Amino acid sequence: MAEPKTKYDRQLRIWGEQGQAALENASICLLNCGPTGSETLKNLVLGGIGSITVVDGSRVEVGDLGNNFMVDDSSVGQSKAKCVCAFLQELNDAVKAKFVEECPDALIETKPSFFSQFTLVVATQLAEDSMVKLDRICREANVMLIFARSYGLTGFVRISVKEHTVVESKPDHFLDDLRLNNPWPELREFAESIDLHVSDPVIHKHTPYVVILVKIADEWAKSHGGNLPSTREEKKEFKELLKAKMIAIDEDNYKEAIDASFKVFSPRGIGPNLQQIINDCKAEVDSSSPDFWIMVAALKEFIANEGGGEVPLEGSIPDMTSSTELYVNLQKIYQAKAEADFQVMEQRVKSILKKIGRDQGNITKMSMKSFCKNARKLTVCRYRILEDEFNWPLQPELQKYLTDEDYSAAMVFYILLRAADRFASNYNRFPGQFDGEIDDDISRLKTIAVGLLSDMGCNGLTLTEDLINEMCRFGAAELHAVAAFVGGIASQEMIKLITKQFVPMSGTFIFNGIDHKSQLLQL
Amino acid sequence: MADTESQPSRSRDLDKLLLRPGNLVGPNFEPGPQLRADLQEYARVLVVGAGGLGCELLKDLALSGFKNLEVIDMDRIEVSNLNRQFLFRLQDVGKPKADVAAKRVMERVSGVNIIPHFSRIEDKDLDFYNDFNIIALGLDSIEARSYINAVACSFLEYDSDDNPREETIKPMVDGGTEGFKGHARVIIPGVTPCFECTIWLFPPQEKFPLCTLAETPRTAAHCIEYAHLIKWDEVRSGKTFDPDDPEHMKWVYEEAVKRAELFGIPGVTYSLTQGVVKNIIPAIASTNAIISAACALETLKIASGCSKTLSNYLTYNGVEGLHTKVTEFVKDKDCLVCGPGVLIELDPSTTLQKFINLLEDHPKLLLSKASVTHRGNNLYMQAPPVLEEMTRSNLSLPLFGLMGKIPMDIVHVTGTTRKNDKKTSSLRKLRVVFKGVDGVIDMDTAGGA
Ligand SMILES: [Zn+2]
Numbered sequence: 006m007a008e009p010k011t012k013y014d015r016q017l018r019i020w021g022e023q024g025q026a027a028l029e030n031a032s033i034c035l036l037n038c039g040p041t042g043s044e045t046l047k048n049l050v051l052g053g054i055g056s057i058t059v060v061d062g063s064r065v066e067v068g069d070l071g072n073n074f075m076v077d078d079s080s081v082g083q084s085k086a087k088c089v090c091a092f093l094q095e096l097n098d099a100v101k102a103k104f105v106e107e108c109p110d111a112l113i114e115t116k117p118s119f120f121s122q123f124t125l126v127v128a129t130q131l132a133e134d135s136m137v138k139l140d141r142i143c144r145e146a147n148v149m150l151i152f153a154r155s156y157g158l159t160g161f162v163r164i165s166v167k168e169h170t171v172v173e174s175k176p177d178h179f180l181d182d183l184r185l186n187n188p189w190p191e192l193r194e195f196a197e198s199i200d201l202h203v204s205d206p207v208i209h210k211h212t213p214y215v216v217i218l219v220k221i222a223d224e225w226a227k228s229h230g231g232n233l234p235s236t237r238e239e240k241k242e243f244k245e246l247l248k249a250k251m252i253a254i255d256e257d258n259y260k261e262a263i264d265a266s267f268k269v270f271s272p273r274g275i276g277p278n279l280q281q282i283i284n285d286c287k288a289e290v291d292s293s294s295p296d297f298w299i300m301v302a303a304l305k306e307f308i309a310n311e312g313g314g315e316v317p318l319e320g321s322i323p324d325m326t327s328s329t330e331l332y333v334n335l336q337k338i339y340q341a342k343a344e345a346d347f348q349v350m351e352q353r354v355k356s357i358l359k360k361i362g363r364d365q366g367n368i369t370k371m372s373m374k375s376f377c378k379n380a381r382k383l384t385v386c387r388y389r390i391l392e393d394e395f396n397w398p399l400q401p402e403l404q405k406y407l408t409d410e411d412y413s414a415a416m417v418f419y420i421l422l423r424a425a426d427r428f429a430s431n432y433n434r435f436p437g438q439f440d441g442e443i444d445d446d447i448s449r450l451k452t453i454a455v456g457l458l459s460d461m462g463c464n465g466l467t468l469t470e471d472l473i474n475e476m477c478r479f480g481a482a483e484l485h486a487v488a489a490f491v492g493g494i495a496s497q498e499m500i501k502l503i504t505k506q507f508v509p510m511s512g513t514f515i516f517n518g519i520d521h522k523s524q525l526l527q528l
Numbered sequence: 529m530a531d532t533e534s535q536p537s538r539s540r541d542l543d544k545l546l547l548r549p550g551n552l553v554g555p556n557f558e559p560g561p562q563l564r565a566d567l568q569e570y571a572r573v574l575v576v577g578a579g580g581l582g583c584e585l586l587k588d589l590a591l592s593g594f595k596n597l598e599v600i601d602m603d604r605i606e607v608s609n610l611n612r613q614f615l616f617r618l619q620d621v622g623k624p625k626a627d628v629a630a631k632r633v634m635e636r637v638s639g640v641n642i643i644p645h646f647s648r649i650e651d652k653d654l655d656f657y658n659d660f661n662i663i664a665l666g667l668d669s670i671e672a673r674s675y676i677n678a679v680a681c682s683f684l685e686y687d688s689d690d691n692p693r694e695e696t697i698k699p700m701v702d703g704g705t706e707g708f709k710g711h712a713r714v715i716i717p718g719v720t721p722c723f724e725c726t727i728w729l730f731p732p733q734e735k736f737p738l739c740t741l742a743e744t745p746r747t748a749a750h751c752i753e754y755a756h757l758i759k760w761d762e763v764r765s766g767k768t769f770d771p772d773d774p775e776h777m778k779w780v781y782e783e784a785v786k787r788a789e790l791f792g793i794p795g796v797t798y799s800l801t802q803g804v805v806k807n808i809i810p811a812i813a814s815t816n817a818i819i820s821a822a823c824a825l826e827t828l829k830i831a832s833g834c835s836k837t838l839s840n841y842l843t844y845n846g847v848e849g850l851h852t853k854v855t856e857f858v859k860d861k862d863c864l865v866c867g868p869g870v871l872i873e874l875d876p877s878t879t880l881q882k883f884i885n886l887l888e889d890h891p892k893l894l895l896s897k898a899s900v901t902h903r904g905n906n907l908y909m910q911a912p913p914v915l916e917e918m919t920r921s922n923l924s925l926p927l928f929g930l931m932g933k934i935p936m937d938i939v940h941v942t943g944t945t946r947k948n949d950k951k952t953s954s955l956r957k958l959r960v961v962f963k964g965v966d967g968v969i970d971m972d973t974a975g976g977a
Binding site for chain 1: 536537538539540541542543544545548549550551552584587588591592607608610611612614617635636637638707708712744745746747791792793799802803808809810811812813814815816817818820821822824825828835836838839842845846847848849850852854
């Protein structure tokens with residue numbers, strides 16, 4: 006295969022070489038290769054996933070030709086897994102593609118050990134019973150699991166992983182780490198070496214705002230008993246003070262300083278999310294702890310000691326109006342501090358490794374560097390085991406969703422999707438699957454849904470007739486466009502799970518194809 | 529009904545939505561086999577763009593009951609398309625995207641007919657676009673969206689109460705992606721906001737000030753843009769920079785490295801150089817799949833009424849968790865594009881040439897080099913040369929006569945406007961009114977065959 010770097014250029018710009026390597030090392034298992042499953046895999050195969058195993062025991066029917074792009078007229082009567090696998094292989098010869106002609110439900114029942122060979126299992130169009138069983142198997146084997154289902158104009162995506170930790174969460178908007186509210190000695194010294202009162206207007210308007218703010222904050226603190234501005238009045242006054250230092254109206258650096266002055270006022274120390282992570286009981290580490298938690302333990306020590314309440318400095322600065330020389334020098338000061346913080350962290354990680362009886366070279370320098378750089382953005386995702394969610398949904402959330410206008414349709418779909426599975430296990434077909442029985446199915450489905458609601462602990466709530474009717478109208482149809490949407494979401498979440506970059510969704514994503522007011526439900 | 533069950537049918541799943549009545553459906557929904565047949569036989573959809581979104585759209589529409597599709601794209605396949613444009617293979621590199629995309633979908637979905645157009649969107653006349661029931665946009669440029677939007681809105685006519693005439697409405701669905709983010713929207717001209725009504729959603733990209741590049745570079749991107757925008761002209765004057773020429777790109781990269789070393793700035797790489805110079809937007813298969821699927825689903829709903837439609841703007845963000853949001857934007861009633869048209873009052877003696885000159889100075893238009901069409905007749909065309917020659921003699925004639933002495937009517941003009949220092953092709957709809965005519969055709973005015 007020619008030029009993988011060029012071929013993957015547009016995605017390497019998102020997840021880099023490391024993310025790409027993680028994808029190329031991953032092995033994925035797909036259960037059921039209808040359009041939802043096929044479209045999910047297509048997006049991963051194009052991106053160069055390591056290997057895929059397609060599991061499906063059915064044969065291609067004429068009806069499949071109308072909703073699945075991976076089968077064609079010549080496929081009718083053949084193994085669906087084989088046909089889909091062949092088409093996927095055609096998309097990217099770097100991917101190892103295999104298929105297993107077996108019914109996923111039977112495989113779950115009879116060969117649970119089959120699943121332990123994979124990095125991640127994506128289970129599509131499974132009924133509740135099999136979902137719960139598979140969930141238990143994958144948790145046990147430490148295999149990541151994601152469910153996807155398309156059903157008429159609705160569907161869902163649900164991740165099931167015990168714990169997923171992210172270092173490179175790469176949020177879109179995150180405040181830079183300039184420490185203007187808590188400058189360290191070297192930054193202060195650097196600022197002191199620069200005179201704000203220079204008469205040369207060119208130099209005056211090329212002094213970076215970081216220097217301006219450190220100096221003016223210092224000036225302020227000296228005249229305010231060592232305190233920084235805190236009241237609204239004081240903050241306004243501080244901005245006035247900055248404005249007064251301008252010697253011309255076109256000084257962008259001073260405008261930037263005024264806009265960034267909130268960075269001087271913002272509270273010191275770490276945010277609530279990080280606080281929660283360092284207080285997590287998993288930060289009490291032992292020899293079996295994952296690398297992530299060992300580094301969290303070191304981070305906790307760092308914050309309490311050398312950090313003085315702060316995390317290791319990130320070390321990069323945003324672009325700002327400045328002369329080249331001052332900017333480059335400022336950059337070096339931030340980098341030097343970040344490097345010094347990193348070295349302290351490295352020692353702390355090593356001593357923890359030693360304490361718990363692991364090799365000191367266990368955690369690479371590169372992963373420690375990345376951890377330090379992203380310390381403020383660490384993320385931990387945990388997902389309830391499906392059985393718990395189904396049996397003991399979180400009551401306050403459930404009540405809120407059912408009564409909240411924005412959530413009620415999604416909540417009703419959640420209930421109806423589960424009710425449809427109960428219906429299927431009672432009647433051996435989905436509600437509205439056959440034309441003749443729609444009216445009867447509507448009342449049957451309603452009865453089941455009401456029963457389910459009471460099992461979930463909600464009595465006396467009414468379900469919208471319109472949605473029950475729609476659900477029966479859908480008759481478990483798998484529409485291509487819906488499958489492509491749901492499969493697209495599933496594949497995107499899989500990329501996040503495998504690359505360990507960005508933050509995967511939490512809860513259950515309920516697709517609403519009627520008005521697109523889809524929702525995430527945390528139950 | 530029984531036969532839909534016993535006979536194996538390709539539209540097994542789609543039939544549930546098209547043949548069965550429902551409560552949450554569009555106002556004109558008439559379920560039944562006729563609807564399915566009409567969708568196959570009469571619904572004509574144009575897909576604009578055969579890239580990441582366009583490939584998905586063609587597949588999704590072909591599997592959503594449509595049989596008459598056309599696709600237009602001026603690009604050829606490149607290696608860097610292959611991570612998401614799933615209809616293309618390595619051996620297709622260099623071929624027109626539209627041709628290959630159409631062929632691949634037709635190979636796999638029997639019964640569907642897709643006509644490819646390897647062409648610039650501006651090179652097709654209005655009649656070409658008017659032939660479609662719905663236009664689906666899979667584009668990555670604001671200019672191209674703006675152009676197609678103006679084309680679709682140009683067909684819109686208003687009645688005397690300023691309500692849009694339903695038969696002149698040309699619906700559009702539009703998708704766009706960037707990395708893990710994207711949007712899908714439905715534009716019903718005259719009813720929901722058009723692309724231009726909400727143009728503020730797409731702020732122009734900020735450029736680096738030239739003085740920063742020349743005097744105080746600080747970042748790797750500054751060094752790259754210096755090499756690209758300043759150094760190139762200094763050293764290789766006369767030669768146009770071509771971002772697709774590897775030798776040119778390498779030259780810019782090497783110059784950027786030199787400049788970065790001179791100033792002690794880290795971070796210039798070849799990949800970054802390409803990214804900055806070509807303004808590369810990162811793109812992945814999954815986001816394109818999600819957004820295209822939403823667009824295709826809305827196309828099906830608009831065409832069939834089988835469910836409510838998106839009202840009217842869906843945003844998707846998968847960076848931190850998963851966020852989808854529907855926003856109901858409102859129409860700008862003074863919009864130059866989807867409104868009733870800019871009103872131009874003329875003296876009946878005004879010549880076509882004078883009219884064209886007037887457009888150049890009109891504060892709302894500022895349109896130069898205009899070509900003028902009235903009810904599908906080319907009154908004056910700037911290009912191609914043959915047409916220019918054929919229509920040139922009209923320039924000295926009064927517009928009133930050329931328009932068949934109708935006191936008030938819609939005229940379409942295309943020409944160039946300047947936006948953010950960039951020349952763009954624009955199409956505008958004008959309401960031309962002749963002063964002192966008052967609906968009574970004066971037989972004595974000039975002209976007459
Ligand atoms: Zn408009």
